[in-house]
Amino acid sequence: MSGLNLDDFGSLVERPDAGVRRDAQDRWQRLVSPPGALGKPAELAEWLSAAQGRVPARPIARPRVLLFAGDHGVASLRVSAHEAGTAVALVRSVLDGGAPVNVLARQFGAQVRVIDMSLDCDPAELPADVTAHRVRRGSGRVDVEDALTVEEAELAFRAGMAIADEEADSGTDLVLLGDISVGGTTAAGILVAALCGTDASVVTGRGSGIDDLAWMRKCAAIRDGLRRARPVLGDQLELLAASGGADLAAMTGFLLQAAVRKLPVVLDGVVTAACALVAQRVAFRAPDWWLAGQASGEPGQAKALDRLSIEPLLDHGVRLGQGTGALLALPLLQAAAALAAELPDVSGEPVVERAPEPVREPVAVTSEEPPADPPREAADTP
Numbered sequence: 001m002s003g004l005n006l007d008d009f010g011s012l013v014e015r016p017d018a019g020v021r022r023d024a025q026d027r028w029q030r031l032v033s034p035p036g037a038l039g040k041p042a043e044l045a046e047w048l049s050a051a052q053g054r055v056p057a058r059p060i061a062r063p064r065v066l067l068f069a070g071d072h073g074v075a076s077l078r079v080s081a082h083e084a085g086t087a088v089a090l091v092r093s094v095l096d097g098g099a100p101v102n103v104l105a106r107q108f109g110a111q112v113r114v115i116d117m118s119l120d121c122d123p124a125e126l127p128a129d130v131t132a133h134r135v136r137r138g139s140g141r142v143d144v145e146d147a148l149t150v151e152e153a154e155l156a157f158r159a160g161m162a163i164a165d166e167e168a169d170s171g172t173d174l175v176l177l178g179d180i181s182v183g184g185t186t187a188a189g190i191l192v193a194a195l196c197g198t199d200a201s202v203v204t205g206r207g208s209g210i211d212d213l214a215w216m217r218k219c220a221a222i223r224d225g226l227r228r229a230r231p232v233l234g235d236q237l238e239l240l241a242a243s244g245g246a247d248l249a250a251m252t253g254f255l256l257q258a259a260v261r262k263l264p265v266v267l268d269g270v271v272t273a274a275c276a277l278v279a280q281r282v283a284f285r286a287p288d289w290w291l292a293g294q295a296s297g298e299p300g301q302a303k304a305l306d307r308l309s310i311e312p313l314l315d316h317g318v319r320l321g322q323g324t325g326a327l328l329a330l331p332l333l334q335a336a337a338a339l340a341a342e343l344p345d346v347s348g349e350p351v352v353e354r355a356p357e358p359v360r361e362p363v364a365v366t367s368e369e370p371p372a373d374p375p376r377e378a379a380d381t382p
Contacts, residue, residue: 004154006236009283013259016050016288024049024340027056031343040313044291044336051264051289052173056340063110063330064172065101065323066163066254067094070118070247072183073141074225079186079218081208085120085138087182090322094180095130100320101178104327108334110176112323115163117156118246133159135246142187143224146242153241153249160253168261175258176293176330178268178323181247182208185298186218188274190225190243192300194233195277196307200226203300205270206319236278244278251275252282259286266333267292267310268326269319270301277304291333293326294318 024046032038048057069091075084082090093099094114105112116123116131120138123131135156139147148156167175185207193203200223204215225243232238240249252275258265259279267273267290279286287308294314295302305312313329 004157004237006282009256009260009286013256013283013285013289014262015285016047016262017053018050020053020055021046021050023055024057027340027345030345038339041332041336041339044313044333045340047291048264048333048337049340051262053262056343056345057337058173059337059341060174060330060334062170062172063108063174063176064167065105065110065112065176065178065327066167067101067112067114067178067180067323068160068247068251068254069114069116069180070184070245071120071138072147072181072187072245073139073145074143074186074221075183076141077143077217077221078214079207079210079221080182081210081214082182084182087180088119088121088125090180090182091116091119091126091130094322095127099322100324101322101327104324104330108327108330110327110330114180115159115250117159117250133163133250135159135250139187139245142190142228142243142245143221146228147187147245148241148249150238150241152246153237153244156246156249157237157240157253160250160255161257163250164254164257164261164263168258168263172263174330174333175263175265176268176323176326177251177254177265177272178321178326179247179251179271180322181245181271184245184247184271185269185300186221186225187243187245187248188271189218189222189300190229191239191248191274191278192270192304193222193226194229194239194243195281196303198303199223203303205298205300207298209319236281240278244275247271248275248278252278255279255290256283256286259283259289262289265290266326266329268294268323269296269321270298270304271321272326273301273304273308276308276310280308291329293329296321296325 295312
């Protein structure tokens, strides 16, 4: 039985400050004529003001790309353009600084952090800070077995929470959330279809660029995974164990704790959208702390964002994943914050800032010690 009480998040997650948002809206009326002339940047500046608790919004000083990495057993069904168990090669490309996410991050002044939750490789192949939160090697084939045990799902969920605390405590002021996985969009499709009450064909996309035969295999895998997911829809931790994976469970925990810590997040593609959908079931106010960077063209992402009532900021057809879609939206947010901070307010109104509040954490997390990390030997066992 899990010792983590997800119901605590329902009361711990608050909405961004509505009063500060109204003050920001009033200020824009004084700054720009005609009203609404700056369109989306003004809306984003108001959102940032509410999230930061101050008017005008501060410039974005420390954006961070977080990439949760994992291999999924369902990839053995050839549902991805990448071979099963090869996500580590994608991770190495990012760590070497030569991936698209690195180019964009350098251009926009963001730092990149990779977190290995369940890569199918020897952890000694990667830096210790990357593998520090690993739960297991790979995951179960979700069409016929659970991705994780419930205990492993809780470990991953808690790891995501801990990472949210680390980022908030280090001064990160905006997170661009992505994934590096092989088979991850199939697991995400199961979660989206289960939580939206729809069929596999409605959420099955091309993912990494698969052909028609691979699409049919992927659709069949999501269909079979749905049969296993539906009986556990009432328990989100069991759902993540049955149909997600350690990377998806960690991202869900991260999103919820980031909302508790008032840390705004930009979602990338279908995998992060699926985790957001699970997190919404836990805490209905949490989506107010999230934006969607771009529309990837994945039907599962569109379905999830519609359910979350989140409209993507961009629609450039970028479906690479690895945080690239979220990163492409960063300049728009930076522009919004800069406009809010630097346009002169001729009225001389003072800065409005929310008083800092003590950090609150779920009772279940603070009332007992979290389970110890598994020994390295156990974590390396398939």
